Amino acid sequence: MQESRTDQRTKSQRAIALEDKFGAHNYHPLPVVLDSGKGVFVWDVEGKRYYDFLSAYSAINQGHCHPRLVKVMQDQAARMTLTSRAFYNSVLGEYAQVLCETFGYEKMLPMNTGAEAVETALKMARKWGYEKKGIPKDRAKILVCEGNFHGRTISIVSMSTDPDSQGGFGPFTPGFEVIPYDDIPALEKALADPNVCAFLVEPIQGERGVFTPADDYFPKAIALCKSRNVLFISDEIQTGIARTGRLLCGVADEESDPMRRPDVVILAKALSGGMYPVSAVLADHDVMDVFTPGTHGSTYGGNPMGAKLAIEALAIVKDEQLINNSERLGRLFRAEMQKLVDAYDFVKLVRGKGLLNALIIEPRTASVASPKSAWELCLLLRDNGLLAKPTHGDIIRFAPPLIITEEQLMECVNIIALSVKQFA
Numbered sequence: 029m030q031e032s033r034t035d036q037r038t039k040s041q042r043a044i045a046l047e048d049k050f051g052a053h054n055y056h057p058l059p060v061v062l063d064s065g066k067g068v069f070v071w072d073v074e075g076k077r078y079y080d081f082l083s084a085y086s087a088i089n090q091g092h093c094h095p096r097l098v099k100v101m102q103d104q105a106a107r108m109t110l111t112s113r114a115f116y117n118s119v120l121g122e123y124a125q126v127l128c129e130t131f132g133y134e135k136m137l138p139m140n141t142g143a144e145a146v147e148t149a150l151k152m153a154r155k156w157g158y159e160k161k162g163i164p165k166d167r168a169k170i171l172v173c174e175g176n177f178h179g180r181t182i183s184i185v186s187m188s189t190d191p192d193s194q195g196g197f198g199p200f201t202p203g204f205e206v207i208p209y210d211d212i213p214a215l216e217k218a219l220a221d222p223n224v225c226a227f228l229v230e231p232i233q234g235e236r237g238v239f240t241p242a243d244d245y246f247p248k249a250i251a252l253c254k255s256r257n258v259l260f261i262s263d264e265i266q267t268g269i270a271r272t273g274r275l276l277c278g279v280a281d282e283e284s285d286p287m288r289r290p291d292v293v294i295l296a297k298a299l300s301g302g303m304y305p306v307s308a309v310l311a312d313h314d315v316m317d318v319f320t321p322g323t324h325g326s327t328y329g330g331n332p333m334g335a336k337l338a339i340e341a342l343a344i345v346k347d348e349q350l351i352n353n354s355e356r357l358g359r360l361f362r363a364e365m366q367k368l369v370d371a372y373d374f375v376k377l378v379r380g381k382g383l384l385n386a387l388i389i390e391p392r393t394a395s396v397a398s399p400k401s402a403w404e405l406c407l408l409l410r411d412n413g414l415l416a417k418p419t420h421g422d423i424i425r426f427a428p429p430l431i432i433t434e435e436q437l438m439e440c441v442n443i444i445a446l447s448v449k450q451f452a
């Protein structure tokens with residue numbers, strides 16, 4: 029669109045106005061218009077620099093525009109980007125091997141977005157339920173948790189308990205039962221139904237506000253599901269790939285016993301380091317083999333560009349020791365945030381694991397009687413050079429790229445402390 033010579037608005041204002049006018053209003057972005065990124069930093073169209081403390085909802089674990097990923101993308105773009113699965117391509121086999129060996133599963137199925145991978149796991153679980161468990165036709169049931177977030181498709185919002193996600197989108201897909209999160213007795217009760225084929229759950233409920241369950245919730249829930257011949261499906265889309273100080277949040281890195289790990293793992297986001305949508309479902313033969321030619325697929329799933337990027341993105345996690353960095357700096361970050369919790373009544377709680385954390389802010393009334401919420405605090409953070417996004421009105425998620433250094437993290441701690449002081 030042509031810029032008028034008399035248009036006095038800033039570049040940011042013009043970009044926001046355009047998006048507002050021509051784009052669907054299905055998001056409520058913080059008013060900042062980003063133009064470039066490098067490592068832990070992003071720059072807006074006016075050239076102001078910010079620390080990125082959202083990392084595109086944990087997709088940018090390896091940092092913005094990682095040079096190794098940029099190189100892979102450029103090289104592969106010039107060589108071949110898409111074959112479809114009508115033919116083999118020269119990268120998918122190697123990628124599948126890397127993924128299976130990295131995460132300890134026998135098979136992988138490549139998709140693109142997180143929601144597609146979740147849908148894949150749901151289909152796989154139902155088919156497994158009929159073919160392997162012997163559930164009567166069309167009676168399979170999948171257990172999910174209150175407060176879940178698994179994406180935005182019709183079937184996925186059918187199991188949501190968030191009114192904004194679900195309202196107005198019925199009729200819904202049947203076959204889901206919602207149980208409370210972090211509640212082993214509730215799971216045990218629901219598992220009494222022999223038609224249950226799977227339990228789908230997040231190791232930490234990121235979108236609910238980094239809602240972190242008891243440390244023994246996952247091991248106990250996995251053991252229960254195994255004992256009832258029910259597939260345990262771990263949605264690691266937000267928590268996986270070193271984000272929480274482990275390769276996978278829901279299972280210890282040293283765990284090699286298949287009886288103590290999820291039957292199915294779903295990955296996306298940081299699997300490509302934020303370069304391109306790449307997702308995958310991991311499982312062993314006996315589960316994955318329910319898919320036969322023609323039963324599932326995606327034109328872009330398994331394309332050589334995504335496959336090359338994912339191989340490199342996982343290598344970066346290893347070479348740059350992002351698991352250790354996330355674990356060590358996460359502890360430091362929570363200790364520093366605890367100082368704010370101790371100092372200010374309205375800062376209620378810090379929670380999380382590794383570098384996926386949240387601060388709970390009590391909504392306040394300012395002296396001029398205007399309400400102040402986590403949104404206003406995020407605006408102050410922005411003005412002070414750090415980008416984060418509120419969720420549910422009173423929770424701010426802090427999830428920087430995992431390549432952040434201790435010095436940078438402490439600078440961010442100071443920005444957060446200053447903003448909280450200004451907010452008080």
Ligand SMILES: Cc1ncc(COP(=O)(O)O)c(C=O)c1O
Nearest residue numbers: 141142143177178179263265266
């Ligand atoms: C736990 C979880 N599952 C699924 C999704 C959906 O992923 P996508 O937005 O790539 O469809 C998300 C996205 O935030 C997520 O956090």
